Amino acid sequence: MSGAKPMSRAGNRFADLHLHTRFSDGTYTPEELAGQAKLHGLAAVSLTDHDTIEGCAATAAACAAVGIEFITGSEFTAELDGNELHILGYYLDTTDARLLSAMHQFQTVRQQRIQEMVSRLNSLGVDLTSESVMAVANCKSPGRPHIGRALVQAGICATVDEAFERFLKKHRPAWVPKFKISATDSIALIHSSGGVAVMAHPGLNRMDEAIPELVAAGLDGIECYHTKHTPAVSERYAALARRLGVLITGGSDCHGYTKGTPLMGTVKLPYQYVTALAARAGRSAGWSENH
Numbered sequence: 001m002s003g004a005k006p007m008s009r010a011g012n013r014f015a016d017l018h019l020h021t022r023f024s025d026g027t028y029t030p031e032e033l034a035g036q037a038k039l040h041g042l043a044a045v046s047l048t049d050h051d052t053i054e055g056c057a058a059t060a061a062a063c064a065a066v067g068i069e070f071i072t073g074s075e076f077t078a079e080l081d082g083n084e085l086h087i088l089g090y091y092l093d094t095t096d097a098r099l100l101s102a103m104h105q106f107q108t109v110r111q112q113r114i115q116e117m118v119s120r121l122n123s124l125g126v127d128l129t130s131e132s133v134m135a136v137a138n139c140k141s142p143g144r145p146h147i148g149r150a151l152v153q154a155g156i157c158a159t160v161d162e163a164f165e166r167f168l169k170k171h172r173p174a175w176v177p178k179f180k181i182s183a184t185d186s187i188a189l190i191h192s193s194g195g196v197a198v199m200a201h202p203g204l205n206r207m208d209e210a211i212p213e214l215v216a217a218g219l220d221g222i223e224c225y226h227t228k229h230t231p232a233v234s235e236r237y238a239a240l241a242r243r244l245g246v247l248i249t250g251g252s253d254c255h256g257y258t259k260g261t262p263l264m265g266t267v268k269l270p271y272q273y274v275t276a277l278a279a280r281a282g283r284s285a286g287w288s289e290n291h
């Protein structure tokens with residue numbers, strides 16, 4: 001079938017290029033994500049779970065079933081000059097050996113971190129097992145929210161927020177630092193698996209002065225539109241992206257019910273930016289790509 005849409009409809013089509021599922025720290029299943037995207041009238045979505053592509057195949061299938069274009073993605077936990085930042089990779093080749101090996105390393109380190117944090121909890125007298133955390137997580141890329149949920153399930157904390165306040169926040173007694181790939185290595189890794197590298201939510205990082213350096217290292221775009229960017233902040237980053245000659249992207253960063261009300265629908269990226277993103281990856285945008 002023809003995936004081409006008349007140009008006149010392009011202005012009515014929107015995407016959300018930053019979404020999480022239960023394959024990292026979100027709550028949606030792939031089917032729930034696709035169903036919500038349909039309800040919000042989105043034409044295209046990308047799944048950007050943290051340090052994993054585990055949910056991409058199932059989410060692609062769920063999106064195809066409801067006629068939504070799916071773009072493979074991941075959100076890499078990265079570091080530059082000692083500061084954490086997140087780099088989004090789009091149009092990754094999910095069969096690429098180097099990508100799969102790097103993902104395996106990130107996930108192994110995350111699983112070891114869970115064990116270390118549980119050991120710290122145990123030495124504080126908290127009765128929790130890493131198996132119970134991994135059962136809650138039920139994915140390859142576990143994080144602190146899963147420990148929080150396990151603490152709530154065990155009746156040790158009333159809420160996940162309480163678990164973070166008492167134990168899990170940075171410098172709290174069970175906190176263990178997280179492995180981060182260098183930002184430039186993450187960009188190279190994304191490129192070597194055919195992908196496009198975009199700096200996530202720069203408004204949350206206070207690293208604006210490093211953006212030109214990242215562009216020089218190959219960064220392809222900036223996530224200008226994000227739930228936590230005010231309109232003024234979004235426009236400032238869009239102007240910066242234009243000045244630096246890089247792509248503009250956007251997404252809600254919806255984690256389902258992890259952080260209260262689901263955020264899908266709060267950012268609706270005009271479809272023209274998806275077309276530009278696809279072109280950068282040497283791909284063509286369109287729903288028929290899934291078939």
Ligand code: AMP
Nearest residue numbers: 025142143144145160161164165169178
């Ligand atoms: P991790 O990958 O283990 O560092 O966990 C990161 C996740 O924990 C993100 O989804 C954050 O939103 C969540 N998180 C960080 N700080 C808090 C907090 N104080 N309360 C609840 N969730 C938090």
Ligand code: FE
Nearest residue numbers: 020025050255
């Ligand atoms: Fe997250």
Ligand code: FE
Nearest residue numbers: 075086200201
């Ligand atoms: Fe992020």
Ligand code: ZN
Nearest residue numbers: 018020075253
């Ligand atoms: Zn995110």
